[in-house]
Amino acid sequence: MSTDLTRLDVSALTGLLTSGEVSAVEVTRAQLDRIASDDARLGAYLHVEGEAALTAAAAVDRARAGGAEPGPLAGVPIALKDVIVTEGVPTTSGSRILEGWRPPYDATVAARLKSAGTVLLGKTNMDEFAMGSSTENSAFRPTRNPWDADRVPGGSSGGSSAAVAGHLAPWAIGTDTGGSIRQPAALTGLVGHKPTYGSVSRYGLIAFSSSLDQAGPMARTVLDAAVLHEAIGGYDPRDSTSIDAPVPGLVAAARDGARGDLAGLTVGVVTELGGDGHRDGYDDGVLARFAEAVAVLTDLGADVRPVSCPSFDLALPAYYLIAPSEASSNLARFDGVRFGIRVGDDGTHDLDEVMALTREQGFGPEVKRRIILGTYALSSGYYEAYYGQAQKVRTLITRDFTAAYAGVDVLVSPTSPTVAWPIGARVEDPIAMYAADLCTLPASLAGVPAISVPCGLSEGLPVGLQVMAPGLADDRCYRVAAALEAAQDAARGHRLLDELVAA
């Protein structure tokens, strides 16, 4: 048997595809076979494209055979988180309320990937409307962590993380509102990047919290993540918040970082995220791996120093006012009138009742909890005390970042305070679940880019390190992450993810 195509990085795959050594159909079929054999166990996908994927792959092969050069990514399979709208392909955002909906249009991210010739394998599982940190809030089924099937894959992009870590897709798109790309990447040993707010189009992302949502890459290597980011990034006139500025050279930054020289770079270690006096709730193993990784950065020539960002302590409460407030409004359109399910339209209920019944049965408990929270926070008489106050905290957090970046080039922290926890362990305790986002929330609130890169195992489970950079300096995240990845891979003699294969 030749190479297992599902084990290859995208950079290796594109080489084989463009040289014609393998066909897009072969690559796609290998992925579909793997999904068929493993997804019953992992639950990574909500929808698999099957024949449609093979047809798309065959079209790429025909184009190549005909002498056309359809682009370096043509024929590379990909999985999309089900929050991303795909024309004619079921899109649920992990919710019953959208069951059966086949959108009439493509998200900009999906359209860009389609025009690059990538082959859509399917739509990945997620916490309902991206509200959660474990993917247990999916209305359809939980997703399991490939490292330990009794544990969560993180969330809300847990279907994407499980798919890529479990080799059910070479890479995937996730979305991150408060950490939903970075935290599942950390918990499954992947690279996941949340781009600068406004640098990847939100058009066609089913909104959770409009001022925070960003789509980004989830991949097995920093280089692959950079390639995917470049494919989806850049200005989109359909998104008013899209930034009309050139995307910095991310692939170049990843390649540069992989050379292992960080001389001249200053790195701030955020005290409030696992530092002195801020270690409650952090696994010792996570802090140990993090400290080792920071030492590696020093070895690579970086000037590492502690940095205090006092307002970060307020990120969690501010986030859990802002995000639910926006969500309460964003989710109002799910009323059973124009799309998705409709409940109670049997002639015995009036309009208000049909809307109420549809929402009652269509939304899960966590979504309802956040709609209620957000509705309350925006109510007349409470607005200033809750939403208004949270926005002020957001400004303070942004100022902390600005002050920090005056002295350092990037900030680092653990990505998640803990490793992946057992399925069900936090379901009854929303506050514990919310605390999973402790380290990722500040970058979300400030709109700055942040990447999670694997930095070892604790209790046999992956640990991630987060690199945060100033707005639009996403390239710095890739450079530092690539340097750490290269150094640790070299020291280990293999990639971290290879240990999953052995296991």
Added chain:
Amino acid sequence: MSTDRLVDLDEVITRYEPVIGLETHVELGTASKMFCGCSTTFGAEPNTQTCPVCLGLPGSLPVANEAAVAATIRIGLALGSRIAPWCRFARKNYFYPDIPKGFQTSQYDEPLCVGGHLDVELDGETFRVEIERVHLEEDTGKNLHVGGSTGRIHGADHSLVDYNRAGIPLVEIVTRPVPGAGAKAPEVARAYVTELREIVQTLGVSDVRMEQGSLRCDVNLSLNPVGAAEWGTRTETKNVNSLRSVERAVRYEMRRQAAVLDGGGRVVQETRHFHEDTGSTSSGRSKEEATDYRYFPEPDLVPIAADPAWVQQLTDALPELPAARRARLREEWGISATEMQWLANAGALGLVEQTVAAGASPADARKWWLGDLARRANEAGTELGELAITPAQVAELAGLVDAGTINDKLARQVLDGVLAGQGGPAEVVTAQGLAVLGESDELVAAVEAAIAGAPDVVQKVRGGKVQALGALVGAVMKTTRGTADAGTVKRMLEERVLNG
């Protein structure tokens, strides 16, 4: 249908002072909608002018229409508003099938234009209406409730929704409360909306057709006892959709509220519906059970920061506004303020101006548009401007009369022909043989016959009773069966009787 007790308006004024307030919605005539590229054409098949954005499909995002922002700023500038250097859209959250997103994208505490005023003239008196704000929002879809008797949702079998209108840019112009109009409150309200409509029309930002809903009014009214320090509780009458209805709604609420107060009752702060058929209002939902709209800044749209240089450009490019134009035309035409008001009220100002520009005298132009044409528009139930005649044709008609080719009576027949689509005035004259007799042999003979046949009248005229000439004119007109021009006949008779 109404069982409200009402007090006569004259009596209302003896005991109460009204305070009016108007919220006017103007649908902008931009080619595309507020937040997407869909067409805004009126009257298309239901739900054919929609896309993921204006249907509020999951994942879709709005992008603000710059032309709509410019139009709103121009309205603000015309009203003397201050243009906000920085402002935001806000979400107004409520559930209803005609708002696709579950919220209306509007503006809340940060409107695009702030302050300003509009002076309205009424019977030579000027009332200043202060403007609170001018803001930009999106229109809702349109519900059609099928079955049931009221056309409202309660009692209907089912409802249909047309989203063609959803997302059309809507400008809301809100006045501050206007006290002091007294008995003239209904007319001031109407004159304000008329003037506003005129301004919007002049700016060319909307077709402001009330019957198609591109201009809609909410009328606020409260009464307070004469001399009271505080204003009374107001009601808000929604969707008052013609100029006449604005006046009637104010009048009705004055009369109704006075009766409530006279009876020792208390006016309920509520939304009321206006009924075109009866001119009455009826209770809608009470403000006590009002929705909490949970406004917050729209995170999907970047703030509007109108560049001062751009605002200056828009200011410089403003057309002559109606008040200035009226003052100029009054001067040019030598007419009174009241006459000008008639013209404006009839919607004839522009038509008269164009008719004058085409060569007619101001007096002739006014006479035709305010006279025969106004009557015909009224009979046909249309606006003057929609009659099948152009200002140039009216000028041509007046010219034919001036030249003596036709007389006034024939001119009306020519008008019929033009309105019936038989061509321009000259063509109709030729086609129907309507031209009056010039100083033809036939007419000279008729004039001489009339003189010969009435020596007594001739005597009287020569004796100084010039008005007696009328009898001779009548005789000539009778002989020629009206095809003679009375002026020509009179002149011919004078020449022969007085100089002869």
